[in-house]
Amino acid sequence: MEYRIVALEVLEANLIAPTQNLPKEIIFQFDVNLEHRWNTDDNILIVVTSVAIYTNDKKNTLAKFKTNTVYKIEGLASHVDSANQKLNLPTDFILDLNETAISTTRGSLFSFLRGTYLHNAVLPIINQTIPVQ
Numbered sequence: 001m002e003y004r005i006v007a008l009e010v011l012e013a014n015l016i017a018p019t020q021n022l023p024k025e026i027i028f029q030f031d032v033n034l035e036h037r038w039n040t041d042d043n044i045l046i047v048v049t050s051v052a053i054y055t056n057d058k059k060n061t062l063a064k065f066k067t068n069t070v071y072k073i074e075g076l077a078s079h080v081d082s083a084n085q086k087l088n089l090p091t092d093f094i095l096d097l098n099e100t101a102i103s104t105t106r107g108s109l110f111s112f113l114r115g116t117y118l119h120n121a122v123l124p125i126i127n128q129t130i131p132v133q
Contacts, residue, residue, distance in 0.1 A: 001093055003045075003073040008104055010102060013112050014119040019060065028062070028121040029037070034098055036087055040077035043104035044088075046070050047101035053121050063118055065109045069101035102126055 035048040046068050053063040079089045087094075104132075107125040113119055 001073060001075070001089075002099075003071050005069060005100070006072045006107065007068070007070035009068040009070070010066070010087055010108060010112075011066055011068060012021075012050075014064045015113075015116060016061055016063060016120065018055075018117070021059070022117065026119075027056040027061075029056055029058050032102065032123070032126060032129060034101065035069070038076060038080060040080050040082070040085065043073055043076040044070060045073050045076060045097065047097055049105040050100050051105060051123060053118065055081075061114065062121070065105070065112060067101070067103050067105045067108055084128060089126070099126075 029052070031050075031052040033050045035050075037046040037048065038044060048066065048068055049068045051064070053065075054060055054061055079087065081088055089097075102123075109123055113121055
């Protein structure tokens with residue numbers, strides 16, 4: 001399938017001050033969620049990537065970050081079941097789109113956190129086994 005990234009949008013970028021100093025050997029916890037939205041008239045598929053960063057016990061939220069990775073996919077309408085609001089793209093293709101969206105978000109998040117107390121909170125590489133649809 002022919003596709004390309006046409007935009008990256010930062011929707012949310014919140015840094016939340018911790019209530020106490022963080023330990024030097026902190027292990028950050030990440031929640032990553034993906035959502036797919038589409039506009040078949042314009043052949044646009046958007047992968048919304050939401051990331052929350054927590055302390056290792058998940059009691060304190062330290063940051064929230066959300067992006068849109070916008071793709072132009074030729075012939076997208078033929079892969080959408082409008083009646084059921086379901087996307088019917090090949091699994092490998094969805095995994096590629098998701099991985100690209102996560103990687104792009106990782107870079108944007110790293111840039112946002114640079115120079116802050118969360119400078120070392122680098123979103124790890126995520127190995128997807130099942131696409132989120």
